[in-house]
Amino acid sequence: MSSIIRGSERKPVADRENVKPYDPTETFSVTVHVRRQNQADLDSLVAQQGRLSPEEFYKRFSAADADIEAVSAFAQANSLTVESAEPKSRSVRLSGTAEKMAAAFGVNLSHYEHAGKTFRIREGVIQVPENLADVVTGVFGFDNRPVAKPRLVARRHAAATSFNATQVAALYNFPPGSGSGEGIAVIELGGGFETTDLSTYFANLGISPAPQVTAVSVDGATNAPTGDPNGPDGEVELDIEICGALAPAASIKVYFTPNTNQGFLDAVTAAVNDSSVTLISISWGAPEVDWTTSVMTSFDQEFQAAGVLGKTVFVASGDNGSSDGASGNNVDFPASSPHVVGCGGTTLTASGDAITSEVVWNSNGGASGGGVSNVFPKPSYQANANVPTPTVSGGGRGVPDVAGDADPNTGYNVVVDNTSTVFGGTSCVAPLYAGLFARINSTLVASGKTRVGFIDAQLYANESDFNDITSGNNGAFSAAIGWDACTGLGSPNGTALLSALSGAAPTPTPAPTPTPTPTSAPAATYQNWLNALAAWIAANPPTPDTSTESVATLQELLIC
8 A cells, every 4th residue: 555645746747748758778867855853843942942062853753763663674675775864853765776766656757848848747636555654754756847936037128227245234233243153055957157156246345265166066066156047057157146245254064956847955954053153134036826736845944954943044025926836826945934034126226425315126138036835834933924825725824024125126246256246136135145145153152152043933023123115016025014915024224123132122323314316316215205204113013093094105105
């Protein structure tokens, strides 16, 4: 008797003429994830924002030896090779021919020709013997189609504004610091970096010595720059350069992995279990509808582990607005995991060292990803966030949590493949926050406090430490006072966040008055008034005897 792994079903591809028989002699590997011991206890610990040392965590929440042995025995009985078995990462890596793999797991395999390439695909479900039904939570590696896209967008107009990452940090009032003692993991599903590009970029910013950058190979992928600045190299070097500019003393590890379910999950798992990593930045994703439930559950469990181990995960929310490039309204995964910080996008306008306008990024074919998950329920920290109703009753998690400059026309200066260029996209926002929290963590540790770890509840408890974005939309959703499904809580006031997380009362920072110009003064003055009034209302919520109708009317006037 066999049992279907819950959430493993993959829909058949539509263009059947491109589906061909698979090669039974092809050899490949799969990663088998097994259940975590005491998962219910971990759920409770996460809800309480608990923290454990790695030793205590692995003692309580690794896979049981008996479960690892049961999977190994199953592999041997089916003539599959056990390449590795790791209780800490709850994974067993198996290899064998396609014929034996398909027979062992009851899988329907094919080859699929698309865009001039041939992929191995899996359709339908994955099955395991009854004795492994409660042991195995997912098997990844049968299908090697690309699963995610980088969340960056090139500048489309040469005359557009651009910033150095350090300028954006100053506009967002980042606290001083270099991120000393922190380790930032950057997950990359393709491309690579040239050390000469990084040297040029950091020298141009006057950063010396340059940050320490190390390439980490996962599942055979390596640092392999393509030479095309508009390809995946752009994502890789953008991530490194923004993180490094904002936290030059932090170590940066770039986890290169194949763009598959197996590769992506293996890289995240490796970063979570790397004791030198304290922050994780992910700028790749895809609509929830493109993932199986078992894949998303396995990712989310790794993000749970990250928080309890004192690590914080930042993920880009997508660049295609409320649709996320699919039909209807969709949110991007892994940004929709309730155990990461989803990072949305704004259009940032500044005069000197002052922000004159900040609205939802929605221009030139790109927009801040955001909406409501149809997979993950609303987390407790969003209980008062006015998240819209999900399409599917089991969903409810609102995306994003926070935002920052992402419009390519107010984008970031970078160096990619020996070319100085400008990029935007929510890809920029995940490393922006990783750099901010590298500074925050370093300061906290220096003062005898702990790193922030799973930070979401604290962010929502300190809503006033964000610049609320109240203008614009991402398609189906509009900005509003407080959290919204375009820019979350808003863009950061870094110093205020540090004060709040340090347990100290924040020192009010008056907004500098922008230098007026004949063309921008009226708009800037109105926007400053609007921002100030919106902030006053957020800080002075209506009392029980305040008319709901009058408050709603005032909000409509503000939005107009």
